[in-house]
Amino acid sequence: MAGPSVTEPEPERADDAVISTRGLTKRYRGGQLAVDGLDLTVPAGSVFGFLGPNGSGKTTTIRMLMGLIGPTAGSARVLGRPMPHAARTVLPRVGALIEGPALYGFLSGRDNLLRYDEADPTADPRTRRERVAAALDRVGLAAAAGKKAKAYSLGMKQRLGLAAALLQPRRLLVLDEPTNGLDPQGMREIRTLVRELASDGTTVFLSSHLLDEIEQVCTHAAVMARGRLIIQGAVADLSAGARGRLVVTTPDAGEAARVLKEQGAGDVVIAEDRVTAEPPDRDPAEVNAALVAAGVRVRGFALERASLEDAFVALTGEGFDVAG
Numbered sequence: 291m292a293g294p295s296v297t298e299p300e301p302e303r304a305d306d307a308v309i310s311t312r313g314l315t316k317r318y319r320g321g322q323l324a325v326d327g328l329d330l331t332v333p334a335g336s337v338f339g340f341l342g343p344n345g346s347g348k349t350t351t352i353r354m355l356m357g358l359i360g361p362t363a364g365s366a367r368v369l370g371r372p373m374p375h376a377a378r379t380v381l382p383r384v385g386a387l388i389e390g391p392a393l394y395g396f397l398s399g400r401d402n403l404l405r406y407d408e409a410d411p412t413a414d415p416r417t418r419r420e421r422v423a424a425a426l427d428r429v430g431l432a433a434a435a436g437k438k439a440k441a442y443s444l445g446m447k448q449r450l451g452l453a454a455a456l457l458q459p460r461r462l463l464v465l466d467e468p469t470n471g472l473d474p475q476g477m478r479e480i481r482t483l484v485r486e487l488a489s490d491g492t493t494v495f496l497s498s499h500l501l502d503e504i505e506q507v508c509t510h511a512a513v514m515a516r517g518r519l520i521i522q523g524a525v526a527d528l529s530a531g532a533r534g535r536l537v538v539t540t541p542d543a544g545e546a547a548r549v550l551k552e553q554g555a556g557d558v559v560i561a562e563d564r565v566t567a568e569p570p571d572r573d574p575a576e577v578n579a580a581l582v583a584a585g586v587r588v589r590g591f592a593l594e595r596a597s598l599e600d601a602f603v604a605l606t607g608e609g610f611d612v613a614g
């Protein structure tokens with residue numbers, strides 16, 4: 291008689307978070323508090339940017355999420371399961387690219403992937419070649435598959451690392467600074483790839499110290515500074531929280547600055563024929579009318595959308611200094 295089929299326990303929790311941490315903390319042996327009480331929620335299907343200057347605790351967090359190091363306090367769940375406890379069941383469904391891919395330079399890109407695939411005990415050897423070809427194709431390396439990996443550019447190596455992470459279907463991809471060290475073209479390629487992967491439904495968690503990168507590819511973001519979470523949420527909401535700047539283009543910059551101050555604008559800055567300021571609490575049309583009435587020749591009048599950087603500065607009172 292056929293008994294009930296053995297199925298894996300449903301891993302997803304009601305909140306549908308692919309990653310969630312509660313009070314996650316790491317203090318290194320030397321006493322360094324690298325991550326301090328982190329409550330992170332990564333929604334399923336998001337491209338989640340994990341942003342922070344160098345040394346803010348991103349890599350330490352990723353290492354805890356992947357079960358590579360244990361937390362000092364708090365807990366982390368990945369795909370609904372506790373880490374590092376459930377690493378054996380969780381990690382096969384997570385593709386990770388952490389601290390650059392480990393590649394054999396003397397082997398071709400294809401042979402590197404064949405090796406990766408061989409190392410996976412769940413991978414069917416009969417379909418290995420097709421899997422490797424599909425992964426190479428996915429990252430745009432099909433034409434360079436026969437080249438030795440040492441002849442690859444840094445961007446190609448990153449893409450090969452991604453291909454290795456994509457040999458199996460993944461629920462989650464974790465990428466630690468995937469564009470670090472790449473030239474603008476290499477960066478664009480990786481970003482395009484990330485967008486494509488996300489449109490296939492894979493949740494992508496990527497760390498970066500580049501604000502504009504997060505704005506370009508991510509739907510959600512969390513901002514870290516000195517081991518603490520500053521803010522997290524949908525990227526559109528994060529930047530909406532900060533006010534944009536008023537930008538007036540005029541040959542009469544000095545007079546425009548005076549009028550803007552009179553109208554209640556803050557932080558008025560003149561840069562040649564551009565005057566920017568924190569917009570005052572009144573109808574922009576009135577501000578414009580006041581400029582014109584004072585004889586300022588207004589050639590441009592705009593409210594620039596706030597960037598994530600503005601949000602960061604507003605929240606921390608500091609610039610986003612990548613040198614940390």
Ligand SMILES: Nc1ncnc2c1ncn2[C@@H]1O[C@H](COP(=O)(O)OP(=O)(O)OP(=O)(O)O)[C@@H](O)[C@H]1O
Nearest residue numbers: 318320322324342343344345346347348349350351
């Ligand atoms: N193995 C370690 N032992 C002691 N301190 C460490 C260790 N690894 C990291 N740290 C410290 O913990 C803090 C957070 O480092 P972490 O690497 O997590 O930051 P990060 O945001 O990933 O920065 P980066 O992009 O430079 O790697 C830093 O002050 C760092 O010097």
